[in-house]
Amino acid sequence: MIKKLKSDIITSIKNKKINVFFLFLLFAFIILIFTKLSKEYTNTVTFNINKINVPQENIILNDSNAILNITLKTHGFKWLTYYFNKPKIAIDFVKDVNKIDSTFVWSKSKAYLLASTQFGKQVELLNISPDTLVFRFDVNLVKKVPVILNADIKYTQGFDIAEPYDITPDSIEVIGPNVLVSQINRIETEFIEITDVKSDIKKVIQLNLPKNSKDLKFSNKTVNLTATVEKFTEGKLKVPVSIKNIPNNTTLKYFPKFVNVTYYTSLNNFKTIGAKDFKVECDFSKITSNQSFLLPELVKFPATVKHVKINQQHIEFIIVE
Known part of the structure; x- marks a missing residue:
């Protein structure tokens, strides 16, 4: 026991001597650094x-x-x-x-x-x-360009948007050298993909800005995409067929005089749509020799419908002498 205590005291004294030595060494080093600096x-x-x-x-x-x-x-x-x-x-x-x-x-x-x-x-x-520094410069140009949505959006069956997508802002300002800005006519969004959509869309989308264009500045780096999603249904109406550009002194008989038109619209708009909102027309001047039918074209339909289709491809006709 006494021997162990004696050994601990000697070790402690030695450690203190070492600590004092390193302390003086540190002070000497600091003084040397200050002298040098x-x-x-x-x-x-x-x-x-x-x-x-x-x-x-x-x-x-x-x-x-x-x-x-x-x-x-x-x-x-x-x-x-x-x-x-x-x-x-x-x-x-x-x-x-x-x-x-x-x-x-x-x-x-x-x-x-x-x-x-x-x-x-x-x-x-x-x-x-x-001796000299030369800084090339160009005149700053401010140009407003449209934002183009780059997206693949798929809806759950029976759902769609009644109005076009709303992008805010729909255009941005590009600021920079004329030689660079003049080459930019549109800015696309970064590509987004959304599936099984059945509720309103609200998203912040990054713009796909030109890479390595440190000389350019853009008024926005993101845009807000919004859309109102509604339930949709299919409609079907009988619409009369009209013929235009019939030569003078020529009488035509054609069949059918009505065609079925199918369309896709929201439930909210379904009851407001009627046959009067559509117009199907054939242009007699477009027929070729020996052609016995006319091609029906949809020349008028409501802005609230989508995927409009005429279910009759040909309108048969004869010239009555």
Whole structure:
């Protein structure tokens, strides 16, 4: 028991000596770092460009991602900030550049402004490369284009939509260089597939915006799709057949004089639809020689019906002399 206690005391003393040693070592290391960081060093750093005050009517094209290699002399603490944060230089497109043709040009002659406004007194600016920066630009164009639904929507039997799909907004604004915006005439939604629909549709859909178009801006990235889903039923009516473009002094007899027209409509609209809302017509001028029948065409039907079909393909006729 006594031997174990003696051993523990000796171990504790040794551990404290080790802890004190490492503590002094840490202090020495910190002092060394501070000494190093307090000294001045000369080095060249790559600075990205932060473009400010670009005129609203212009847009800088992506191929103008210019950089500046700047040689600086400053203390180590400042270099430490450049190491942890990617350095940027602000170029003011009102004060610092000249507009030449379709470019903005920054020259090294403006460099003296950088030392006083962006680096401070503790930093000495020694050199800048390249001597000039050229930023290509284009005129901003705002164009409104329609949104096109890209979807496959299937309904449960006996259900459908009475009105067309409502897309909000139905068009969006595309903003960017004229050369790019002029090529865009429509924007489709991302493809969606819905099956067995029997209730109202309410969905937010992403737009399928052009890829790799950082120079373009869009007023919306999503649209709202809504539709009222109702119960549907099939209807059937006898509709009279009329003939047009019969030559003068020609009398026709034709059969049948009525045809069956089938259609699909909502239960709410079913009772409001009658034969007077449809018109079936044959055009005599479209017949060819030796043709003994006319082709019926549906030239009028209500907007509230779908899948309208004439159940008679031919109308037989004879010319009475």
